[in-house]
Structure formats: C-alpha cells, structure tokens
Amino acid sequence: xxxxxxxxxxxxxxxxxxxxxxxxxxxxxxxxxxxxxxxxxxxxxxxxxx
Numbered sequence: 001x002x003x004x005x006x007x008x009x010x011x012x013x014x015x016x017x018x019x020x021x022x023x024x025x026x027x028x029x030x031x032x033x034x035x036x037x038x039x040x041x042x043x044x045x046x047x048x049x050x
Contacts, residue, residue, distance in 0.1 A: 005017040 007017045
C-alpha cells in the first residue's frame with residue numbers, strides 16, 4: 001500500500017503528487033472517537049460541577 005504518490009518532472013525531480021485514499025477510514029474513525037471522548041468528558045465535567 002502506497003501512502004504517498006510521487007511523480008517525476010521533466011527535469012527528473014521527484015515531487016509529491018498526492019496521498020493515498022486507503023487510509024481515509026482510519027482518519028474518519030479517529031475523528032469519531034475523538035468526538036465521542038470529548039462529549040463524554042463534557043458530560044463528566046458537568047456532573048462534577050453540580
């Protein structure tokens with residue numbers, strides 16, 4: 001699995017062409033986990049404030 005895609009210019013230099021879409025589900029899952037953890041933290045801090 002390639003994480004980054006490279007290509008060569010007409011002068012032979014290698015440049016970054018893009019990023020693989022294979023890992024998008026990892027980042028979506030991490031974002032959802034972060035949102036759930038943040039909501040749980042807010043819920044716990046609200047109960048302690050009472």
